[in-house]
Amino acid sequence: MFLKRITLLREDVPSFTAFPFTIPAIKNLEDITVNKSVTFFVGENGSGKSTLLEAIADKCEFNTAGGSRNNLYETHASESALGEYIRLSWMPKTTNGFFLRAESFYHFATHIDEVDTTGFQAYGGRSLHEQSHGESFLSLFLNRFNGKAIYLLDEPEAALSPQRQLTFLRIIHDLASTGNAQFIIATHSPILLGYPGADIFSFDQDRMERVEYETTDHYLITKSFLQNRERMLEDLFKEDS
Template structure:
């Protein structure tokens, strides 16, 4: 474990991202499991919250030449100043955003990035040298994850399911669980996927308009809706 808990120290609610539920309600949130999921509808601020964690820790990204200099991170930088992390220990890690993955593959940054990598990650990044274009989208994502998630560290993923089929989501669960058998790492993942949420022993925080609460899988809205629909799809399409 790396982060014992997090806390947004301001009561500010005006302006993005302070007007999102995840930021407003992130008060003394315990992160006492190796895997924590943050779930909720679009727009509740899941991504903003985990981006602020990654920014504060200066975690490596898929293309380390990016750093956190994009204009989109300006409000996140401000939020990070109001983010208090109770750290058990410092360590290296990796921050994955689905949009970073798409840009990285599409723009052909695979080889150009090698020249400017931190030596700590140089060997890991070199393993990307396999032609990712020869993989499916999900296979390319999993290939990168297997190369990055090798050492003990803190790993933050933002909606990884956007790059993964249901089968590949199961593969990601397997990769994480196998890694945790060997290393004392920590994963914090924002997701909409009930498949990922079902990872055994994971801690789930559901963000709603009423708060941010640790919630059993069977009580998470995403899970309930998905299960109810799959049990009886026709019930959702009845014509009066």
């Protein structure tokens, strides 16, 4: 465990009427304590989970377009608007890690093509562009993720089939169980959220709250759909009377 607490420096915020402080969960943030080696952020699109994850990456001095401290490249709108207004408390502090942004992974892969001189040893021996989207993600997780580090992942399930999400859960387990790796993951996946013993913070009730897996919409809606698929689809497609 490395990152222990995330605090919003409210006295430094110039205005709570400008983005990202118009997002209720960000506006109402005081601080959150991180107790587990695996922590999930969940919520609807626009609820602030990716915004906070990006700000954490910014404070870690990771490239907010995706990558580590050593990956120097830029993409459009990759600068964090929240990073300078949060404080991270560490015990102990680590400078190693990686920030994965599913939406800008293509640009990261292009950057690696331009700078890699090792034959892509950290990515399975092949250019990430020469692998399928899912293969490239797993190559990153299997080969680049190691040692004492913090991993910040924004929707890693975007490229992973359900079976590969299970493979990824095993990768998380193998790394986190050593005590040398910490994960903070923003996700919509009910499979990933099922990781045993993880903390889940919901951003959906205008503030960040720690919730149980079985109370998340991701679990409840998926369970209801699988158990009542025909009824749910019938109600969904029913014409207004």
